[in-house]
Amino acid sequence: MSNDEFRAALSRLAAGVVLVTAQEPPLDEHGRGEDVGMTATAFMSVSLDPPLVMVSLRNDSRMDDLLAEQPLWAVSVLTGGQRQVAARFAMKNRISDRLLFEDVPCTRGPISRAPLVDGALATLECRTEQRVPAGDHMLVIGRVLSAELPHPEGEPLTYFKGRYRLLG
Numbered sequence: 001m002s003n004d005e006f007r008a009a010l011s012r013l014a015a016g017v018v019l020v021t022a023q024e025p026p027l028d029e030h031g032r033g034e035d036v037g038m039t040a041t042a043f044m045s046v047s048l049d050p051p052l053v054m055v056s057l058r059n060d061s062r063m064d065d066l067l068a069e070q071p072l073w074a075v076s077v078l079t080g081g082q083r084q085v086a087a088r089f090a091m092k093n094r095i096s097d098r099l100l101f102e103d104v105p106c107t108r109g110p111i112s113r114a115p116l117v118d119g120a121l122a123t124l125e126c127r128t129e130q131r132v133p134a135g136d137h138m139l140v141i142g143r144v145l146s147a148e149l150p151h152p153e154g155e156p157l158t159y160f161k162g163r164y165r166l167l168g
Contacts, residue, residue, distance in 0.1 A: 014160040015041035017086045020055055021114040022066050022073040035115050036097045038063045039090035041159045042137075043075065051144040053126060056137045062097075064138050067128060073142065074114035077122040079154035080166040085117060086157060087164070111145050119151045 020040050024033030042056035053075065057064040067073055078086055088100055106115035109125045116123040126142030133139075158165050 011161050014158050014165075016043065017041055017078045017157040017159050017164065018043045018055075019076045019078060019085060019089055019117055019120075020063060020073060021076070021116070022063070022070050023113045023115075024066060025070060034096075034098055035101050036062055036066050037089045037100065037115065039086045046141060051147075052129065052141055053124065053144055054139055054141045056134070056139055059133075059136050059138055064140075067140055068131070071128045072112035072114065073126050073128070073140075074109045074112045074116055075124040075126065076117035076120035077124075078117065078157040079119060079121050079151060080157050081154070082117065082119065083157055083164045109146070116148075116150075119154070121149070121151055121154050121156055123148045123150060 018040050019037055020043070021035060021037045023035055026033045038057075038061070040055050040057075044054055046052040046054045055075070057067065085104055088104070101115060104115075105118035107118055108114070109116050109123070112125040114125070124144050125146045126144055128140055129143050130141040131138055132141065155166055158167060
């Protein structure tokens with residue numbers, strides 16, 4: 001089986017779209033670390049008791065490197081109207097994360113200090129419990145420390161056959 005065959009087969013599985021965010025530790029005691037974000041479709045609930053979620057990160061990606069040292073992170077479950085946010089943070093060879101966040105309305109999570117996208121269907125703040133190597137990815141399992149429903153009536157953004165889509 002080729003990588004293309006594998007990718008084509010799994011593109012037939014619809015997935016929800018989330019923005020995973022974290023704040024880099026400050027360089028000194030007077031500063032604030034830079035915000036980092038990435039779009040993910042490989043995100044899922046793992047356990048209700050304790051409340052655990054999992055995100056799959058490409059090895060050696062900026063988010064993988066950051067979450068190896070920063071245990072606190074956040075997730076915003078995106079709505080259909082937030083397609084541009086998803087596309088922006090999924091770009092390869094993109095500009096700095098600081099510029100990507102510049103015009104995305106966010107609220108800082110009280111626990112993680114990570115950006116939470118305003119108007120998201122749901123937001124979670126997490127602390128890494130376990131990191132599991134899996135091929136060319138790292139599975140990061142996080143304990144959910146808080147969960148909010150800022151925009152619970154919206155339609156979710158999904159990813160299917162290589163494109164962002166709406167349900168219905």
